[in-house]
Amino acid sequence: MDNQFVTILEKVRQNAARWPERPMMIEKTGETMRSITWSGLNDFSDRLAYWMDCRLETKAPVVVYGHKDPMMIVCFLACVKSGRAYCPIDVNVPVSRTEAIVNEIKPEIILTTETLEAEISGTVVDREEICRIASSEGGGIPPEKAVGPDDVFYMIFTSGSTGVPKGVQITRDCLDHFIRWAITLGNGIPDEAAYVFLNQAPFSFDLSVMDLFLCLYTGGTLWALPKAVQNDMRQLYRSLGESNANVWVSTPSFADVCLADPSFSSELMPSLTDFLFCGEILTNRTVERLHKRFPNAKVVNTYGPTESTCAVTEVTVTDEINQTVVPLPVGRPKPGTWIRIVDENGRVLPEGEHGEIVIVGDSVSVGYWNNEEKNKRSFGVTTESGAQYRFYRTGDEGYLVDGMLYYGGRMDLQVKLHGYRIELGDVENNFLKIDGIEQAVVIPKYRDGKVSSLAAGLVSSRTVEDEKTEIANIREALKKELPEYMIPKKIRFLSDIPRTNNGKIDRKAVGELL
Amino acid sequence: MEEKLLNLLADLCDDEEVKSNPDEDLFESGLIDSLAFAELLYAIEENFGVIIAPSEVERSDINTANKIIALVKERMRA
Numbered sequence: 353m354d355n356q357f358v359t360i361l362e363k364v365r366q367n368a369a370r371w372p373e374r375p376m377m378i379e380k381t382g383e384t385m386r387s388i389t390w391s392g393l394n395d396f397s398d399r400l401a402y403w404m405d406c407r408l409e410t411k412a413p414v415v416v417y418g419h420k421d422p423m424m425i426v427c428f429l430a431c432v433k434s435g436r437a438y439c440p441i442d443v444n445v446p447v448s449r450t451e452a453i454v455n456e457i458k459p460e461i462i463l464t465t466e467t468l469e470a471e472i473s474g475t476v477v478d479r480e481e482i483c484r485i486a487s488s489e490g491g492g493i494p495p496e497k498a499v500g501p502d503d504v505f506y507m508i509f510t511s512g513s514t515g516v517p518k519g520v521q522i523t524r525d526c527l528d529h530f531i532r533w534a535i536t537l538g539n540g541i542p543d544e545a546a547y548v549f550l551n552q553a554p555f556s557f558d559l560s561v562m563d564l565f566l567c568l569y570t571g572g573t574l575w576a577l578p579k580a581v582q583n584d585m586r587q588l589y590r591s592l593g594e595s596n597a598n599v600w601v602s603t604p605s606f607a608d609v610c611l612a613d614p615s616f617s618s619e620l621m622p623s624l625t626d627f628l629f630c631g632e633i634l635t636n637r638t639v640e641r642l643h644k645r646f647p648n649a650k651v652v653n654t655y656g657p658t659e660s661t662c663a664v665t666e667v668t669v670t671d672e673i674n675q676t677v678v679p680l681p682v683g684r685p686k687p688g689t690w691i692r693i694v695d696e697n698g699r700v701l702p703e704g705e706h707g708e709i710v711i712v713g714d715s716v717s718v719g720y721w722n723n724e725e726k727n728k729r730s731f732g733v734t735t736e737s738g739a740q741y742r743f744y745r746t747g748d749e750g751y752l753v754d755g756m757l758y759y760g761g762r763m764d765l766q767v768k769l770h771g772y773r774i775e776l777g778d779v780e781n782n783f784l785k786i787d788g789i790e791q792a793v794v795i796p797k798y799r800d801g802k803v804s805s806l807a808a809g810l811v812s813s814r815t816v817e818d819e820k821t822e823i824a825n826i827r828e829a830l831k832k833e834l835p836e837y838m839i840p841k842k843i844r845f846l847s848d849i850p851r852t853n854n855g856k857i858d859r860k861a862v863g864e865l866l
Numbered sequence: 867m868e869e870k871l872l873n874l875l876a877d878l879c880d881d882e883e884v885k886s887n888p889d890e891d892l893f894e895s896g897l898i899d900s901l902a903f904a905e906l907l908y909a910i911e912e913n914f915g916v917i918i919a920p921s922e923v924e925r926s927d928i929n930t931a932n933k934i935i936a937l938v939k940e941r942m943r944a
Contacts, residue, residue, distance in 0.1 A: 583900065585920035605901050612904035613919045770901060797880045804902070805880045827896065841896055842881045 359528050360569060361432065361498050367571035368394035374546065376567070377422040379576040380591060388422035390571070393429065400430035400482065402491035410460050413437040413507055413721075415474070416555075417450070418465030420576040423482060424555060425564070427463040428506070430486075432524070435497050437504035439519065442554035444579060448833050453509050453517055456721060501525040507721055508558045510658050510773050511838070513765065515781035519721030520558075520658045527561075529714040530661040531569050533686035534562060537666055538599075538626035538650040547572040547598040548623070552582070552606050559631045559771060561662040562654075563601035572598075582606075589613060593620045600624055600649075603631040603771030604638050611638070617645040630654045630663050631771030633759065633802050639674045655682035655759055658773075659730070659744045661715040664689045665757050679801065681756045689713030690736050691757050692743075693750060708763060709750040716742040767796045767803045772837045779806065779840065782833045786826055788813055791849050794840055795863045806840035807866040809849065816845050842866060867914070867942075868935055874909050875931055878902045888931035906934075916941040 358366065372391035379386045388396070404414075416427040416438050424440070431438035439457060441450050447470045454462065454472040461475045462468065463482060499505055505524040509517040535541045549567040551574050553559040567574045575595040581587045592610070600607075600621075607627065610616045618624065627642060627649055634653045642651050656663035667673070667683030674680070685691050692700050693707040701707045712734055719727040734743050749760040762768070765776040776794045783792035791811035796803040816822055823843045830839050850861035875884045879897040884890065892898040898906070907918050916938050918928075928934050 585900075585925075589921045609900050609904040612907045613921050614917060615919065615921060799877075799905075804878075807880060839896065841879065 357528070357532055359501075359524065360531060360565065361429075361495070361524075363569050364429065365394060365495075367568075371546070371571055374571070375573045377425055377574040377576060379420045379422060379578060380594070381578050381580050382587065386422055388426070393422075393426060396423075396426040396486035397429035397433055398493050399488060399491045400426060400486050401433035401493040401497070403485045404430060404434040404436065404461075405493060405497055408434075408436075408460050411436055412460050413439050413457050413504065415439050415441060415454055415457060415459045415462040416465075417441045417443070417462055417468050418479075419443045419554065420551070420578045421465040421479070423465045423479060423486075425568075425574075426486060427465070427482065428555075431463075432499045432505055433493050433497065435499055435503070437499065437507050437521070439507040439509070440555040441509075442556040444554065445556060445835055446831070446833060449517065449835065453519070456509075456516070456519060457507075499524050501528075502718075504718070506561075508556060508658055511766070511775040511778045512726075513775040513777040515778050518723060518726060520717050521719060521721055522661050522717055526661045526715045526717065527565065529688055530561070530663070530686075531565050533666075533688075534566055534663070535570060537628055537654070538652045538668060541566060541570045541572075541599065543570060545570060545572070545598070548596055549574050549599045550592075550595060550597040550601055551576045552602040553631075553771075554579075557631075557772070558658040558662050559601065559603065562628060562630060563599070566599065566601075585613065589615055589620065592616070595621070596623050597621060598623050598625050600627045602627075602629065604629050604634045605632060605770045607642065608638055611641050611645070618648060621646075624649050627651045628654065630656065632768050634669070634680055635800060635802065636674050636678055636680060637800070639669050639680065643671055643674065653680055653682055655757065656711070657744070657746050657748070659717045659746070660689070660711045660713070661717070664711055664713065664715060665691065667756065679758065681753070682750075682759045683757060684755055685713070685757070686715075689715065690741075691750075691752065693752055694745075703752045703754075706749060706751045706760060709746045709748045709757070709759075710743055711746060712736050712741050712743040714741060716744045718742070767806070769796070769803050769806065770837055772835075774806070774838050776806075779808070779834065779838055782830060783808065783810060783826070785833065786829045789826070793849055793857055793859065793862045795859055795866060797842075797863075797866075805842070806838075807842040807844070807863075808840040809844055809846045809862050809866055811848055812845055819845055867939070870913065871910070871935055871938060872931060874913065875906065875934070878906050878909070884931050888935075890931070891929050892931070893925065893929050910934075910938060914938055914942060 368390040376390045376393045414431045418424050428438045443466050459474045465479045504521045507519045512518045549563045551563045651669045654663035655665045665683035690712040692710040779794045780792045790813040794808045797805045850858040852858045
């Protein structure tokens with residue numbers, strides 16, 4: 353890290369001292385508003401960190417459970433200020449998945465801002481208690497207690513093929529390297545701009561790292577869109593208008609949802625200067641519509657898996673690029689990151705050839721939590737520009753043209769749906785847990801070159817009498833195990849699963865049946 | 867026009883079943899989510915020249931294939 357760069361925790365302290373009364377986060381649902389000021393954020397998290405430092409016996413990561421309550425950010429910062437990593441879990445994650453994550457981490461405490469009804473070990477500290485600790489007198493925390501450059505700062509879980517989610521560990525250095533680059537995206541975020549950042553993604557989805565940390569670093573205000581607002585179009589447009597947001601961070605899908613209404617334009621959001629997209633394929637059509645509705649805003653496409661801290665490549669999609677390049681590129685790597693395209697033997701391929709995208713650089717995760725086997729397969733160390741860097745095999749297919757990266761989809765059974773990573777095997781394994789299901793195959797359905805939904809073919813161990821009711825029951829059972837976005841839209845019973853000559857499941861043939 | 871709209875819907879739902887069951891609640895059955903819904907409105911605008919703003923209609927007014935068809939017809943007449 354160079355000398356001019358102030359690290360994230362130091363910057364939060366400086367911002368709080370400079371703009372104590374500025375709102376750091378606002379969450380509004382209907383007429384109910386919750387917000388926190390910069391000084392509130394800093395003082396509350398200091399006291400909560402002090403309490404954790406005095407009370408806790410281990411340095412185990414802390415689970416933070418909730419939705420878009422500003423107290424979530426207080427909890428995140430308190431953890432890292434006390435030298436512990438935090439692991440955010442959104443309320444929309446089903447109970448059984450939350451239990452699986454908690455079982456993996458075995459946290460000493462779980463900080464909750466919403467009610468958590470799960471059977472878990474570890475002490476649950478509820479919102480009332482958090483607020484009591486955070487507003488009690490005294491209790492500062494010395495900066496030396498905080499997580500160091502090589503310590504894990506946060507851990508975000510992603511879908512695993514066996515049905516057990518994997519915890520991606522991101523260190524403070526990874527995050528700082530990411531931020532140093534992210535503040536230069538699009539028009540760039542000046543230090544004293546007091547920008548408003550739109551937060552669409554839940555905190556357990558690493559897309560939120562972009563808006564949250566750009567906001568924390570540059571002393572801005574985070575305007576959160578809770579799920580209830582996102583699900584109610586009238587409230588959504590009202591909230592977007594009210595936000596006065598300068599920087600938009602979302603999946604392209606969410607922008608598509610907003611574009612459905614003609615009112616979504618620079619008239620509704622006159623201060624908007626940048627759209628920062630990540631998490632899924634950005635199509636030319638989406639960009640074309642955004643350019644028309646927001647003629648003065650820049651549209652930035654980025655790419656990166658959770659394993660390399662949110663994003664590592666960027667390109668501003670100009671009118672010219674949008675009209676001449678199909679599909680759109682995902683951009684050039686940030687400083688400190690190198691992109692290699694390799695063949696199945698790990699040999700680097702020349703420009704233009706398709707292969708697996710390998711990310712080398714200073715924001716690559718130190719590995720999955722407690723998963724040596726997967727770490728050996730996906731992570732390693734290599735030399736680049738005379739120094740040692742970690743690398744990560746993404747499992748994404750791609751190619752380079754003049755140093756510009758193009759994304760070509762997944763090489764394995766993982767898909768991206770509305771920005772969420774889904775292991776098809778994970779969904780299949782959860783079908784098999786349901787009584788009466790013998791075999792399950794889940795396949796992606798495509799529209800405009802993008803996964804639009806999942807479909808499932810099931811083989812029942814007994815005779816199916818009322819298919820409709822059975823499928824409705826299966827859907828209900830699956831909802832208890834998996835997040836909504838992982839539930840296939842179309843579920844059908846098949847008499848048997850088509851297989852290829854060598855006995856493997858013929859996914860293409862299953863696709864034709866569904 | 868009805869057939870064209872039903873085909874559009876079947877395509878967006880990734881399921882032909884909407885055609886045989888046009889009174890089914892598309893949101894409750896999980897056939898359509900907010901993104902597919904946004905795409906549907908875009909497709910309606912492109913194919914029929916009818917603009918439906920999601921902020922001006924209640925979800926309960928457009929939650930089945932038949933209700934969508936009725937609304938598009940009404941707007942085309944207007």
